[in-house]
Amino acid sequence: MSIKNEEFRPKIVAFCCNWCSYAGADLAGSSRLAYPADVKIIRVPCSCRVNPMFILRAFEKGADGVILCGCHPGDCHYSTGNYYARRRMTLLFSMLDYIGVENGRTRVEWVSAAEGVKFSQTMNEFVEKIRSLGENVRLGDLRCKN
Amino acid sequence: MQELITRAKELLENGTVARVLGWKAGDLPYNPEPAYFTNAEELKDFVYNGFCGANLSKYMIEASKLEGKTLVCLKPCDTYSFNQLLKEHRVDREKAYIVGVGCKGKLNIEKVKSFGIKGIESVFGAEMTDNADTLTFQTIYGEKTCSYAEAMLERCHVCKGKEHVIYDELIGESKDTKDAERFAEVEKIEAMSPEEKFAFFQKELSKCIRCNACRNVCPACSCRKCVFDSTKFDSAQKANVDSFEEKMFHIIRAFHVAGRCTDCGECSRVCPQGIPLHLFNRKFIKDINELYGEFQAGADAETKGPLTNFTFDDAEPSIVANR
Ligand code: SF4
Ligand code: SF4
Ligand code: SF4
Ligand code: FES
Numbered sequence: 001m002s003i004k005n006e007e008f009r010p011k012i013v014a015f016c017c018n019w020c021s022y023a024g025a026d027l028a029g030s031s032r033l034a035y036p037a038d039v040k041i042i043r044v045p046c047s048c049r050v051n052p053m054f055i056l057r058a059f060e061k062g063a064d065g066v067i068l069c070g071c072h073p074g075d076c077h078y079s080t081g082n083y084y085a086r087r088r089m090t091l092l093f094s095m096l097d098y099i100g101v102e103n104g105r106t107r108v109e110w111v112s113a114a115e116g117v118k119f120s121q122t123m124n125e126f127v128e129k130i131r132s133l134g135e136n137v138r139l140g141d142l143r144c145k146n
Numbered sequence: 147m148q149e150l151i152t153r154a155k156e157l158l159e160n161g162t163v164a165r166v167l168g169w170k171a172g173d174l175p176y177n178p179e180p181a182y183f184t185n186a187e188e189l190k191d192f193v194y195n196g197f198c199g200a201n202l203s204k205y206m207i208e209a210s211k212l213e214g215k216t217l218v219c220l221k222p223c224d225t226y227s228f229n230q231l232l233k234e235h236r237v238d239r240e241k242a243y244i245v246g247v248g249c250k251g252k253l254n255i256e257k258v259k260s261f262g263i264k265g266i267e268s269v270f271g272a273e274m275t276d277n278a279d280t281l282t283f284q285t286i287y288g289e290k291t292c293s294y295a296e297a298m299l300e301r302c303h304v305c306k307g308k309e310h311v312i313y314d315e316l317i318g319e320s321k322d323t324k325d326a327e328r329f330a331e332v333e334k335i336e337a338m339s340p341e342e343k344f345a346f347f348q349k350e351l352s353k354c355i356r357c358n359a360c361r362n363v364c365p366a367c368s369c370r371k372c373v374f375d376s377t378k379f380d381s382a383q384k385a386n387v388d389s390f391e392e393k394m395f396h397i398i399r400a401f402h403v404a405g406r407c408t409d410c411g412e413c414s415r416v417c418p419q420g421i422p423l424h425l426f427n428r429k430f431i432k433d434i435n436e437l438y439g440e441f442q443a444g445a446d447a448e449t450k451g452p453l454t455n456f457t458f459d460d461a462e463p464s465i466v467a468n469r
Binding site: 052056059073080086087089106107 | 335336338340341342344345346347373381388389390391393394397398400401404426429430433434437438452453454456458460461463464465467
């Protein structure tokens with residue numbers, strides 16, 4: 001029997017919209033608020049730039065959790081992008097749940113440029129949640145494992 | 147059927163239409179195929195019977211580019227697809243002369259074969275005029291029978307109704323065939339545990355050979371360029387070699403038609419592997435109905451689709467985890 005001594009460190013992909021959440025992440029950084037280094041941020045022009053394929057691909061390439069952050073409803077730089085994103089993500093998450101890919105590996109959070117604290121809190125919470133769920137095996141692609 | 151042929155001849159002769167889009171007899175008694183007819187001579191091969199399940203509305207995309215009008219035969223459910231195509235500016239209403247044809251439920255030959263009826267030489271009871279509850283087959287093993295209703299396509303058991311939502315004229319009678327609840331199967335899956343759900347879909351989806359038939363036949367799948375042909379995302383057509391790809395293909399296919407899928411049932415009908423694709427489409431339809439209000443794609447050609455629309459107080463995605 002082999003004993004694995006390393007603790008499980010989940011890989012998290014965070015899609016952040018350029019105008020609010022990415023700036024929120026920046027603020028968290030410059031205010032020295034800690035959030036786990038396991039969160040990899042991908043900047044997108046708007047939350048509605050993220051199509052379902054982005055989320056699935058992130059899982060394929062080995063993410064254990066995927067989170068999408070955008071401007072608060074009403075504050076989208078392009079006025080309405082996040083309203084469309086909200087419907088799309090709701091339906092996608094529901095479908096993932098339906099085919100039995102553990103629910104809870106996906107999340108949407110609205111984070112403004114002034115909410116550095118919320119950004120770091122959200123990321124800490126999400127990483128904790130994914131750590132409790134363990135590794136993503138159901139949507140991973142064997143060929144993408146290294 | 148005779149009435150349909152007579153009327154088609156008339157419209158061809160008086161120049162109202164330049165061609166007729168219908169079905170012609172295939173090489174076997176149960177496999178008629180979509181076909182164009184341009185004169186009375188060709189119309190000799192025209193058939194319309196219980197095996198004419200093919201939805202002809204998508205053919206109108208190409209037919210809309212031809213000279214003159216095309217007479218197209220549409221069943222009640224096909225007219226929803228036509229409306230949806232109209233809404234998406236894929237077909238030209240002026241180029242179509244829609245004959246709404248009656249429907250008494252369409253048959254699934256795979257079902258018939260599953261009853262042990264093989265080597266079929268001829269079929270009785272599948273004609274529109276037959277009105278039979280029983281199908282009789284002359285086979286190389288002798289005469290066999292089965293119930294018409296039991297041999298129907300899945301979609302006909304949950305038929306949206308026998309009203310044509312768009313047409314120029316109507317020909318032929320219909321019969322009510324609905325005897326099941328549209329979302330019953332979806333609800334059954336929703337009630338399963340994550341493990342059971344995963345196992346169920348794994349079993350179904352691992353049969354997929356990525357032939358793309360479900361995409362190609364779908365009236366809602368009419369993009370000129372498709373993500374499944376793109377070489378950029380390694381999502382192009384090939385065998386699914388991994389459980390991820392199976393799921394990716396089916397989630398994305400269904401997502402791309404969410405809010406636009408009329409539930410015409412063509413994808414499930416053509417899948418050579420018998421994968422119940424409607425379980426994906428109907429999950430989206432059910433969620434849309436519950437979250438954003440009842441919506442039937444193709445019921446008209448004007449109403450904004452649910453995914454190109456929003457309200458300020460839509461549910462947050464966290465509703466899924468908290469359900
Ligand atoms: S769904 Fe209804 S209208 Fe469509 S083929 Fe079946 S019975 Fe006919
Ligand atoms: S028709 Fe069936 S086998 Fe072909 S790609 Fe679609 S689901 Fe897969
Ligand atoms: S997804 Fe299937 S049921 Fe829906 S419109 Fe396309 S072919 Fe018809
Ligand atoms: S720009 Fe931030 S959500 Fe649209």
